[in-house]
């Protein structure tokens with residue numbers, strides 16, 4: 283669409299004459315009674331039929347088209363005079379947004395500007411986000427979303443989620459029904475108990491549900507009107523929040539684990555009753571609840587845990603590429619994990635599955651992993667009561683010796699890969715990284731260490747990209763949870779070499795996993811679906827990315843990757859017998875191969891130009 287030049291002046295009066303409905307202009311508030319065609323302004327299955335016109339249209343973010351309303355729409359919806367006469371393409375409006383973002387001094391201010399835009403004009407927000415994903419994803423997601431969560435109660439200006447407190451537990455169904463958009467397809471729910479690496483943030487953690495859902499739309503084309511952010515408030519143990527006069531959550535300590543679980547049971551049951559087609563993503567529950575809830579609900583409802591399963595899949599996807607670059611054969615790899623929580627154990631288990639699928643026994647596969655926590659190497663005879671989720675990986679081959687520091691573990695294991703999921707900045711020190719490199723070098727010339735400091739946000743990364751490059755003399759294969767910038771380093775022979783980091787973040791998996799689950803009409807999210815998402819991600823790099831030595835697609839291609847992930851997830855759902863789509867539909871796709879299924883998914887992906895909210899169908 284090109285911009286409309288007001289100077290070429292359309293004659294509004296003439297247009298109004300032509301369009302009989304233009305008489306609406308005089309009856310703004312009563313239009314619905316007299317002019318049913320206005321009610322059809324939004325004739326979709328996704329948004330209730332509306333009689334909205336005038337200001338109502340401009341105030342509803344999924345209806346508002348900013349300055350893109352056509353002259354006809356301006357007349358039929360009583361918008362003349364309510365917006366500047368000029369008509370602009372999304373591109374022009376998008377350029378204005380980017381200009382304004384650049385004038386904002388802090389990332390929080392940039393975030394707030396974008397958040398305001400989302401609350402006013404969804405299509406424009408997503409156009410800008412999708413076209414500028416490299417620059418904007420760090421604002422709507424990690425690292426900035428971490429700062430937003432820390433200050434959410436102070437920054438609050440308007441509701442943008444469902445806020446369900448344990449005090450209102452009797453009304454969960456009512457609250458779900460109060461959500462203004464019908465039949466959400468995907469919900470991200472947190473209780474704020476472990477937000478990124480920032481700990482218990484209570485209700486302030488809602489920012490992570492909002493941020494992840496922005497990426498469900500931006501990175502996988504799920505209709506924004508079908509996304510539902512939820513925070514469950516069961517209190518908080520965060521002293522700063524409890525003392526903050528602006529804190530919006532329950533001003534009391536978290537209720538007992540048993541009460542939280544009973545509340546979660548009620549929530550899951552209610553969510554399933556009210557929105558039976560909705561997929562639920564558990565996000566940033568603390569370690570114990572992350573594993574417990576996944577175990578408890580995975581066979582009963584369509585749900586998955588992003589920190590355990592999404593992270594497992596994304597790191598497996600990157601690991602496959604990293605091994606190819608490392609020069610260390612896959613079966614010789616030895617992996618040390620710093621961090622044995624929900625993400626650490628989730629990733630290690632996904633990698634065990636990779637090895638067993640390659641033919642190793644489970645025991646052989648498990649022996650490739652050494653997990654380290656705050657007390658040192660996780661061993662069976664360490665003397666402390668191991669948490670349930672750590673027992674699977676507890677080593678028994680340590681001959682009674684306990685290894686307390688990471689240096690000691692590296693010296694003992696001689697790993698080829700070091701993965702950080704500790705939420706602790708700087709634990710990959712220079713001596714640790716140099717020891718990793720030395721252990722890889724000892725295996726032979728040209729071998730490269732795999733180093734993944736995956737904790738979020740950036741303030742919690744185990745080391746920086748620059749450090750990783752310098753301490754490994756540029757040989758590192760690197761992925762971090764939050765994005766680092768590229769880095770140029772002078773080599774001993776005087777050349778300047780550019781190094782490009784990878785972002786190993788579950789954003790490469792959860793949007794496609796969710797989309798595939800929805801489109802397959804899967805009754806649950808199986809292990810195969812999760813595993814397949816990792817394998818699909820590993821296959822999604824193009825030749826240019828492979829040539830550049832990347833292990834994840836460039837972030838600009840995240841929608842391409844999500845499409846591939848979603849397609850393979852759908853096929854896995856079919857193989858596992860959990861897809862409710864008809865056999866005829868599947869036979870048709872099976873006959874045509876991936877082309878037909880890819881086209882089917884693509885057609886259903888929301889895109890603010892070719893497929894705006896107004897027309898989104900699924």
Ligand SMILES: NC(=O)C1=CN([C@@H]2O[C@H](COP(=O)(O)OP(=O)(O)OC[C@H]3O[C@@H](n4cnc5c(N)ncnc54)[C@H](OP(=O)(O)O)[C@@H]3O)[C@@H](O)[C@H]2O)C=CC1
Pocket residue numbers: 476477478479480568569588589593596620621622623624625626654655656657703704705706709736737738739742762763764786787788789
């Ligand atoms: N890149 C990505 O896509 C993702 C990144 N993450 C990030 O991973 C981090 C961890 O998340 P999660 O696993 O859920 O958190 P958990 O709290 O479940 O686990 C943290 C683990 O780190 C260990 N740990 C903490 N500090 C140290 C230390 N100084 N030395 C050794 N071990 C330490 C803890 O030990 P102990 O058990 O003894 O307490 C625990 O095992 C977070 O920063 C999160 O943002 C999470 C999901 C996805």
Ligand SMILES: CC(=O)C(=O)O
Pocket residue numbers: 424477478479566588589737738763787788
């Ligand atoms: C990325 C993510 O899910 C986390 O850091 O918790």
Ligand SMILES: [Mg+2]
Pocket residue numbers: 478565566588589
């Ligand atoms: Mg998370």
